[in-house]
Amino acid sequence: MTERIFVLTGAGVSAESGLGTFRDAGGLWERYALAEVATPEGYRRDPGLVLGFYNARRAACAAASPNAAHRALARLEREWPGELTLVTQNIDDLHERADHARVWHMHGRIMAALCAACAHRWAWSGDMGPEHACPGCGRAGGVRPDVVWFGEMPYLLDEIWPRLERADLFVAIGTSGEVYPAAGFVAEAEAAGARTLEINLEPTAAVFDARRIGPASRTVPEWVEELLGPPGR
Numbered sequence: 669m670t671e672r673i674f675v676l677t678g679a680g681v682s683a684e685s686g687l688g689t690f691r692d693a694g695g696l697w698e699r700y701a702l703a704e705v706a707t708p709e710g711y712r713r714d715p716g717l718v719l720g721f722y723n724a725r726r727a728a729c730a731a732a733s734p735n736a737a738h739r740a741l742a743r744l745e746r747e748w749p750g751e752l753t754l755v756t757q758n759i760d761d762l763h764e765r766a767d768h769a770r771v772w773h774m775h776g777r778i779m780a781a782l783c784a785a786c787a788h789r790w791a792w793s794g795d796m797g798p799e800h801a802c803p804g805c806g807r808a809g810g811v812r813p814d815v816v817w818f819g820e821m822p823y824l825l826d827e828i829w830p831r832l833e834r835a836d837l838f839v840a841i842g843t844s845g846e847v848y849p850a851a852g853f854v855a856e857a858e859a860a861g862a863r864t865l866e867i868n869l870e871p872t873a874a875v876f877d878a879r880r881i882g883p884a885s886r887t888v889p890e891w892v893e894e895l896l897g898p899p900g901r
């Protein structure tokens with residue numbers, strides 16, 4: 669039986685594309701107060717501040733390009749004969765721009781908008797401001813990025829859990845394992861019988877069966893080549 673692979677990515681997979689991580693030295697949560705910019709309470713208190721924070725994230729995302737790690741994972745999706753599930757905590761669209769067809773964005777997407785009043789969702793590029801109105805209900809003042817904030821329920825968990833539970837191999841790439849529920853995936857997968865692999869610049873505190881340490885742009889293509897052989901065979 670062909671293996672089912674479940675990959676979880678975090679900010680580290682996009683670090684070499686120039687997008688800052690959250691918890692590394694100089695990371696976003698050293699420069700911004702999480703409670704002010706990434707919570708529903710922060711948005712209610714100061715929508716302009718929160719929208720400005722995500723406008724900067726969206727502009728950085730638009731200016732960035734996928735790196736060799738994103739491309740290697742897209743190749744894995746195309747060529748792996750078994751099930752490949754890619755769940756990302758990242759709100760950027762670099763997996764998609766590397767031609768990854770199916771990405772489960774459990775923390776939402778910066779290139780989409782959500783109306784806090786009527787829950788309408790639509791594609792968004794460029795800056796977002798408190799003056800923008802929802803094309804669904806016409807109301808202004810509730811337009812926000814379609815991202816999951818602290819205190820909100822991550823997206824797609826009902827699709828993600830069964831895929832995690834039937835995985836033969838669980839791989840965490842470039843995530844610190846600090847934010848639940850994603851941080852608990854490795855233990856869930858292990859309990860369900862999967863082998864576990866961490867790919868990261870440095871080992872995290874979580875328990876894995878195996879580790880590959882180094883920058884994702886090198887370690888991910890190396891791992892994928894071991895599974896599939898060299899590209900273009």
Ligand code: OAD
Pocket residue numbers: 677678679680681683684689690691692695706757758775816817818841842843844845846847867868869870872882883884885
């Ligand atoms: P973190 O910033 O917490 O962790 C980034 C991880 O990437 C660390 O373990 C680094 O060692 C690793 N890393 C950095 N550069 C790397 C590279 N070039 N190659 C490989 N690994 C590298 O980011 P996440 O774990 O993704 O949530 O953070 C999880 C969630 O916390 C985010 O989705 C976000 C944040 O608060 C919300 O905003 C809801």
